[in-house]
Amino acid sequence: MNAAAAQIENLDRSSEALPLLSVRSVSKAYGARIGCTEVNFDIWPGEVLAIVGESGSGKTTLLNCISTRLEPTSGTIAYRMRDGEMRDLYQLGEAERRFLLRTDWGFVHQNPADGLRMTVSAGANVGERLMAVGHRHYGELRATATDWLGRVEIGADRIDDQPRAFSGGMRQRLQIARNLVTAPRLVFMDEPTGGLDVSVQARLLDLVRGLVNELGLSxxxxxxxxxxxRLLSHRMLVMKDGRVVEHGLTDRLLDDPQAPYTQLLVSSILQV
Known part of the structure; x- marks a missing residue:
């Protein structure tokens, strides 16, 4: 077990260590087809949870339900607001949910074009998020954008370039900067390394791991x-046919999987 996983396992889950997000009996059906069914879990401050499974397993449906992009058929998803109150996300008004997505949450898409404005500059992409939380001073916006571009390994000389002039890896790093500049407490990531070359994936994963640890993100x-x-998460949730088949600490689950489906996933990787 790695040190981070041990830390999560030993958290004092008392009134001083309350979950940030609680998912209870969440299901989503598309007519007769199951997207996901009866999913339950909590995520804690500073914790990284990986949802894994093959294509069609229901993991993206679940992510979209949790992040209010897709309303579940049943179940509840509660989030601890900054005032400490636990609120049912689907009892919030539309404006309140949009505000969460612009400020307290981040969402990193597999295709960075879905998470960026491609026809404005890199600096403007980062600055827009800051403006959503009240920043208006142009010099400060530009200085913060420059700083964040540097943190995701994009040169300051590219601040006025549009994302369409960037490579795929640079676009993904810009999308990460755009999401993290407002110091969100919870970030959703949908296959963030998908479609990237292996060497680019490795650099991006190192960057993400460093930022997550530095900022204490969930x-x-x-x-x-x-x-x-394995590289990024403390806990892992394995899905098949819309259902959770196994859930546990990442290292423990990958080193000693109990569910036949998880065993199959792990063995298929080892055989590559």
């Missing part, structure tokens, strides 16, 4: 890649 990441799950 992250829910969807991935089909168990290597990504």
């Amino acid at each position: 992250v829910i990441i969807v991935t089909h890649d168990l290597a990504v799950a």
Whole structure:
């Protein structure tokens, strides 16, 4: 077990260590087809949870339900607001949910074009999030954007370039900067390394791991890649046919999987 996983396992889950997000009996049906069914878990401050499974397993449906992008058929999803109150996300008004997405949450898409404005500059992409929380001073906006571009390994000389002039890896790093500049407490990531070359993936994963540790973020990441799950996550939730088949500490689950489906996933990776 790695040190981070041990720390999560030993958290004092008292009134001083309360979950940030609680998912209870969440299901989503598309007519007769199951997207996900009866999913339960909590995520704690500073914890990274990986949701893994093959294509069609229901992991992206679940992520979209949790992040209010897709309303579940049943169940509840409660989030601890900054005032400490636990609120049912689907009892919030639309404006309140949009505000969470712009400020307290981040969402990193697999295709960075879905999370960026491609026809404005890199600096403007980062600055827009800051403006959503009240920043208006142009010099400060530009200075903060420059700082964050540097943190995601984009040169300051590219601040006025549009994302469409960037490589895929640079676009993904810009999307990360855009999401993290407002110091969100919870970040959703949907296959953030998908479609990138292996060497680019490795650099991006190192960057994400460093920022998550530095900022103490809670992250829910969807991935089909168990290597990504092992590198980034404390706990892992394995899905098949819309159902959770196994859930536990990442290292423990990957080193000693109990569910036949998880055993199959792990063995298929080892055989590659």
